[in-house]
Amino acid sequence: MLMKTFTLAIRETLAAEMRRDPSVMLMGEDIGAYGGAFGVTQGLLAEFGPGRVRDTPISEQALVGAAIGAAAAGLRPVVEIMFMDFITLAVDQLANLAAKLHYIYQIPCPLVVRAPTGGGRGYGATHSQTLERLFTGIPGLRIAAPADAADASGLLQTALRGANPVLFLEHKLLYPLRWKIGGNLPPPVPFGRARITHSGDRVTLIAWSYMAHLCLAAAHQLAAAGITAEVVDLRTLAPLDTETLVTAARKTGRVLIVEEGPVTGGFGAEIATRIFEAAYDSLDAPIRRLAGPNCPIPASKVLESACIPDIAAIAAAARDLAESAN
Amino acid sequence: MDDWASYERMVLIRCFEEAVERLFSEGRIMGTAHVCIGQEAVAVGVAAALRPGDALTSTHRGHGHFIAVGGDPGRMMAEMFGKATGYSRGRGGSQMMADTALGFYGSNGITAGSMAFACGLALEAQHRRTGRAVVCIIGDGAANEGLFHESLNLAALWRLPLVVICENNRYAMSTPVAAGLANTRLAERGAAYGIPGCAVDGNVVADVRAAVETALARARAGSGPSLVECETYRLSGHSKGDPRAYRSPAEEADAWQREPIRHLEAHLRAAGNTDPARFAACRTRAEQAIAVAIRFAEASPAPDPATVTEGVFASD
Ligand SMILES: Cc1ncc(C[n+]2csc(CCOP(=O)(O)OP(=O)(O)O)c2C)c(N)n1
Numbered sequence: 001m002l003m004k005t006f007t008l009a010i011r012e013t014l015a016a017e018m019r020r021d022p023s024v025m026l027m028g029e030d031i032g033a034y035g036g037a038f039g040v041t042q043g044l045l046a047e048f049g050p051g052r053v054r055d056t057p058i059s060e061q062a063l064v065g066a067a068i069g070a071a072a073a074g075l076r077p078v079v080e081i082m083f084m085d086f087i088t089l090a091v092d093q094l095a096n097l098a099a100k101l102h103y104i105y106q107i108p109c110p111l112v113v114r115a116p117t118g119g120g121r122g123y124g125a126t127h128s129q130t131l132e133r134l135f136t137g138i139p140g141l142r143i144a145a146p147a148d149a150a151d152a153s154g155l156l157q158t159a160l161r162g163a164n165p166v167l168f169l170e171h172k173l174l175y176p177l178r179w180k181i182g183g184n185l186p187p188p189v190p191f192g193r194a195r196i197t198h199s200g201d202r203v204t205l206i207a208w209s210y211m212a213h214l215c216l217a218a219a220h221q222l223a224a225a226g227i228t229a230e231v232v233d234l235r236t237l238a239p240l241d242t243e244t245l246v247t248a249a250r251k252t253g254r255v256l257i258v259e260e261g262p263v264t265g266g267f268g269a270e271i272a273t274r275i276f277e278a279a280y281d282s283l284d285a286p287i288r289r290l291a292g293p294n295c296p297i298p299a300s301k302v303l304e305s306a307c308i309p310d311i312a313a314i315a316a317a318a319r320d321l322a323e324s325a326n
Numbered sequence: 327m328d329d330w331a332s333y334e335r336m337v338l339i340r341c342f343e344e345a346v347e348r349l350f351s352e353g354r355i356m357g358t359a360h361v362c363i364g365q366e367a368v369a370v371g372v373a374a375a376l377r378p379g380d381a382l383t384s385t386h387r388g389h390g391h392f393i394a395v396g397g398d399p400g401r402m403m404a405e406m407f408g409k410a411t412g413y414s415r416g417r418g419g420s421q422m423m424a425d426t427a428l429g430f431y432g433s434n435g436i437t438a439g440s441m442a443f444a445c446g447l448a449l450e451a452q453h454r455r456t457g458r459a460v461v462c463i464i465g466d467g468a469a470n471e472g473l474f475h476e477s478l479n480l481a482a483l484w485r486l487p488l489v490v491i492c493e494n495n496r497y498a499m500s501t502p503v504a505a506g507l508a509n510t511r512l513a514e515r516g517a518a519y520g521i522p523g524c525a526v527d528g529n530v531v532a533d534v535r536a537a538v539e540t541a542l543a544r545a546r547a548g549s550g551p552s553l554v555e556c557e558t559y560r561l562s563g564h565s566k567g568d569p570r571a572y573r574s575p576a577e578e579a580d581a582w583q584r585e586p587i588r589h590l591e592a593h594l595r596a597a598g599n600t601d602p603a604r605f606a607a608c609r610t611r612a613e614q615a616i617a618v619a620i621r622f623a624e625a626s627p628a629p630d631p632a633t634v635t636e637g638v639f640a641s642d
Binding site: 071 | 381414417418422423424426431432434435436439440441442443444445446447448449450451453454472473476477479480483484637638639640641642
């Protein structure tokens, strides 16, 4: 088995899809010779040329809007937003155009917007946010948030073969991590199917993206301490696999939802409500949320760490929940 | 399109818009609509310059643009009535209709909201060498959105086959051009992006057509985008219920002297078309067509509420 980084899995998937389908085109700031701020598109310009790997000016709104137009005309553009924080500049195009093209005009919009997300690198308040919460309330957009390399590749393949706009979240701390995946690409991963990454019966941990990765690590720690956790990695937020997460909640009766980003208005609240509505009678304790405090992400390492759940905090919260009285 | 065909199309647009105003005042249609009375020459001049296969994007004030490229007044009216037979099956209303088979990629309720989208349509045409050119119509108010600048810069950098038409009708809602643009000579903005910018009399359909043809020829030759400012006037209110307190009756009366249908009539007369019956027959045909459209819309079924969540996503 070969080891592959999350970065490489995405790069190789993009390359393979571009070889397979000439309508796939990359657009973004400094994605060409520079290879993107996180190196994801390195080498793609050399293989595919500037017609298909397009450096754009720093114009998030126009770049996303142009990608939407190109998608409406039949291309398959993949946009890179350098840091997800900058997607706010393009929210109009995504919310008012991409999300509505099919519903109102019956025009399919096969667009993928890749966005490096999350904190942990000390980049500060405008380069560290997780903003999927802004989009989960907009019907018409799909949101993928892989937590490992195989899912990153599999979900990206699905995104690139579908007919709808997809927001594709790449956590910056996942990029350098290595996973066992073979030389060939893993199979496509369907949207709307969460994955149980660790099996247990004392407590259910629910997360996505980097937090799902941390939940798995926390589950290993908990298992060593005799507490088995069921870990649900959502993989996509839209569509949301309510069935799998309700089943997991029923299995353990105790649910901890782990989310990066401020607790207020977080997607965790939606998940909690769905579980509560469907599995109220199976719950042995109130659903808990572990999320960031309601503040912007500070730059200082100690302060930033205080804003983002880590393995120790997840394990502690899970243990606390598992041991709480009925 | 010869002068008579242009005239016929302009009168059809005028009748459609008059009907929309009337239907609102009678309470027969709801929601909102922005009519383009006084701006018909821009719509028809642009459409006359387009070739089959070209694409057009429009604004919130898009009825005229759509009719000019062949939009069916019946299906448009049905959309205004919120019926299942409307272009957007009752989901778009006045501001959001499209028909890609006609190359009409949508009117858009966001000011300047279609500009980058039009760049993308042009990018596809350039990339796949389809020969298509794209025209994007915006208003003068839209020229103050960030998207205007980002899109023109992008289009110019990439030499996209795009023509941006700014329909300068003197007002953005109640804001006169001089209160919205620090430099009211809008066409000069082309220079900021290294592309041609020109201003034409937007009430003269032949002038609009000629300017757009020149810009389209440049686009098709691979020389990149252009900005064409069409100076016109919105004779109607901004939308229904606009008391038009921001301008004087004298100003409007003056504008009525220069409105495009009257102008084209004078031009046709000067060219020897003096038979009043011919002009009247045009008007009658248009009124009949709009009456048919309204009857179709009224007789059409309402959308089934059970289908309200259908089509949010395309089938993958
Ligand atoms: C982004 C945005 N801001 C504001 C509005 C409200 N609005 C609708 S039309 C309009 C005026 C637009 O003026 P202009 O671009 O000159 O077009 P015109 O109405 O004159 O045709 C405004 C402010 C909107 N629809 N979208």
